[in-house]
Amino acid sequence: MTMKLGFVVAEFNRDLTYQMELLGKEHATFLGAEVVDTILVPGVYDMPLAIKKLCSRDDIDAVVTIGAVIEGATGHDEIVVQHAARKITDLSLEFNKPVTLGITGPGMTRMEAHQRVDYAKRAVEAAVKLLNRL
Numbered sequence: 001m002t003m004k005l006g007f008v009v010a011e012f013n014r015d016l017t018y019q020m021e022l023l024g025k026e027h028a029t030f031l032g033a034e035v036v037d038t039i040l041v042p043g044v045y046d047m048p049l050a051i052k053k054l055c056s057r058d059d060i061d062a063v064v065t066i067g068a069v070i071e072g073a074t075g076h077d078e079i080v081v082q083h084a085a086r087k088i089t090d091l092s093l094e095f096n097k098p099v100t101l102g103i104t105g106p107g108m109t110r111m112e113a114h115q116r117v118d119y120a121k122r123a124v125e126a127a128v129k130l131l132n133r134l
Contacts, residue, residue, distance in 0.1 A: 098126070
């Protein structure tokens with residue numbers, strides 16, 4: 001049976017998240033999984049509601065999050081990632097489905113973000129591995 005994935009992708013820093021999304025979908029196909037739905041959200045902080053919507057669907061086995069949080073002049077990037085990661089974990093446990101973290105940052109420059117677009121592949125791989133092992 002093919003594993004069915006949902007993607008939640010942040011539009012903020014879309015030049016980066018678009019590349020990440022493409023790599024993630026390509027890797028899902030390579031691993032024999034199918035991305036059945038993708039929800040674009042304004043930013044990483046806005047992901048939990050979309051994740052919850054995908055997790056509640058019977059035709060989705062796991063959710064992959066994709067985002068890039070670049071360091072700014074304040075600690076805002078740390079707050080965004082910290083709160084999003086916490087809620088992502090909570091949703092995974094609430095729905096008993098893998099929700100993986102393909103979010104780069106915080107404390108990351110734009111150059112570092114470009115070097116880390118392949119983290120989306122890691123998040124897809126984590127989802128597939130968890131589905132196989134659970």
